[in-house]
Amino acid sequence: MANVVVVGSQWGDEGKGKIVDWLSERADVVVRYQGGHNAGHTLVIDGVSYKLSLLPSGLVRGKFSVIGNGVVVDPHHFVSEVEKIAGQGISVTPEVLRIAENAPLILSLHRELDALREDSNSGLKIGTTRRGIGPAYEDKVGRRAIRVCDLGEPETLRDKIERLLTHHNALRRGMGAVEISAEAIHSELMAVADKILPFMDRVWDLLDERRKRGERILFEGAQGALLDNDHGTYPFVTSSNTVAGQAAPGSGLGPAAIDYVLGITKAYTTRVGEGPFPSEQDNEIGQFLGEKGHEFGVVTGRKRRCGWFDAVIVRQTVRTSGIHGIALTKLDVLDGMDEIQVCVGYELDGQRIDYLPASMGAQSRVKPIYETLDGWKETTAGARSWAELPAQAIKYVRRIEELIGASVAMLSTSPEREDTILVQDPFQD
Template sequence: MVDVILGLQWGDEGKGKIVDFFAPNYEVVARFQGGPNAGHTLYVNGKKVVLHQIPSGIFHQNSINIIGNGVVLDPVILKKECEIVASFGIDYRKNLFISQRTNVILPTHRALDKASEMQKGDSKIGSTLKGIGPAYMDKTGRNAIRVGDLFHKNFTSQYIKLRLKHQKLLDNFNFNEDISAWEEEFFEAVEFLKTLNIVNGEYFINEQISKGKKILAEGAQGSMLDIDFGTFPFVTSSNTISAGVCTGLGVAPRHINDVYGVTKAYCTRVGGGPFPTELNDENGELLRKIGNEFGATTGRPRRCGWIDLVALRYACMINGVTKVVMTKADVLDNFTDLQACTSYKINGKQIAEVPYQMMHAPIEPVYEHFKGWNTNITQLKEAASLPTNMSSYIAFINQFINAPVKYVSNGPEREQIITL
């Protein structure tokens, strides 16, 4: 069976640590979508490590890690990540596998991403400029180069053909930046990529299932950034929800078991787009400061706000979440009063659903108020030790989102997780 861990907000929920925490219980960890726009932060031997493409189970020597066909892969970033992993004494060549069907990000994809975002002006979506969108566009446009193509005799001509297509688009954007250095680095990384374990991904993962292996599917970004169900057009270019596991790895829906949804105890968002509970005051600044809310991939300061239970219930519904993991609960330790959004007011009408388009009219959050716990919870180990006000806060969330909070993260370290 396949269990899934994914984000329930706009990404940055702390999935890397959670996957790392659960990984010892699984024999296979698989990334099913996204690309190097994701940044999963882990702490290994007390050192901070940010993985962008390699599954977060890589630091567990006995786990198999696979990058699935739903991912778009940048060979340059992958090579750098492998070097970082190797510096910790991990033999990535032994337990890292990549699907032949995984699409490759080219230097011109990055250039197109940059050129497109620059031209949007005030309408920027907050792209990480990693080439993700253009790479997925070539996938749906049936022009993409896949990892398996790197071994084919026609790879060079295929690359040149796609590059020329991209160059015409770049000319329309008046993009004149010299990317020759990017290309040199790219082809060097391609040769490195070809030395890794390249497999027929869907057969590989189903073979693991048939052997009875415990598999953990790892998602990137968050449910509210899903291309279909997120806050369009301020979304990513892939399906970040649990349904993406099936198409991103090649497994049947009947193999999906538990879906672990990860949410912060509050909300954050990087880049543009709607954010009903955003706080542009001292509370928002305090959340950013205490939570160290800066993008793992971009370094950009995150927008911060109270937890949005309308969006959280929606995310649990479309993912079929069976267990919720609440992260960064300790960030709320110093707050005397807390708030949780339980409905939206749009054009004077109060609603409890996420509208299909959140940009058409201003959204006013309607809040439920809670007393803070004003207690340092970072050293707590047992659920029975949680402050009463914190237990009340969690109990309300449990009931509202129709999914149980089963784990609470109370600090950045792997062992700082309380089972409820």
């Protein structure tokens, strides 16, 4: 049996929540390995919607779940999200969830700094969720982060807070913001310490033991690979590595633990926030896709930008994440269209290219090259076998496979878990 990494192959919002939920039935352990509570996952189970942004999706199915060291954890949001799904009948206890002892914490000062930067009249607007994710990762890399394990050592916590504030108060003075006292941060942390510490564990050790016992591990990514800090549309990216390879360092397991990478891929393209989007349709087509696909951010409620499927960026992600197969989602949103376009290449300064360039300037200048395919009038919604799909819809799927260099392992035809066509079980190595 294989261990599987689920990664978004576009800019996020590809439908990872449903696919992780579908796969979790076959898994023994579900692990979040990067990001924070800035990525929303929606699961629809028996008509009930569960909206998660920090907790692993496997919890809704009662699967043993882990928040890895690669995640930045807002302790107050953690408590509120646990309480929220408890109100929906999902109990979250240390028996079913563990948090890595070395996971960095997001504090109120991180959220405030995030907002101060976004609201600044100078600099570049990234379009963050203002939840403090980026500043928290900065402190991790700067070796001044407060981590989960620090909550259990109150005798040294104050010194660590003072060191953190030496950096942050200097920033706040420079931005005209009021300085923060160490006592305020200490009180903020102590208010939730007793609710976090029972979940703390040596996650790297726990996962290694479970793997040795032959348990199947599902690694759940957040955001999408095109928001990767190295391989995405920099600087309009998130502050962590979102490609599949991050599953190893973000959980404490070595790369040999990864057997299969499943790329979640929307049948068209969406993006939230700022940054390049070559196939964007800022017109009636984009409006149609947005309305029919209910394209609003789970976390922020922001309207998503919509456009045609971009085979160039997905083909690139297949390579940077080592994707073995894709789960194609939201095919039903394209039902009823007379024709469908697919971006098959770019033109940059008069030359045709087959990749997304790294520089911001070049990314802003690329022009999409489209191939036009016939649409279909029949519905694909709710289909559970290839025989139920219109012939032209199958041709569309096959053309996508050819263009991106990866096969469709799963096909999702509605938000409902059961409306899924399985071609290849990722857990069968």
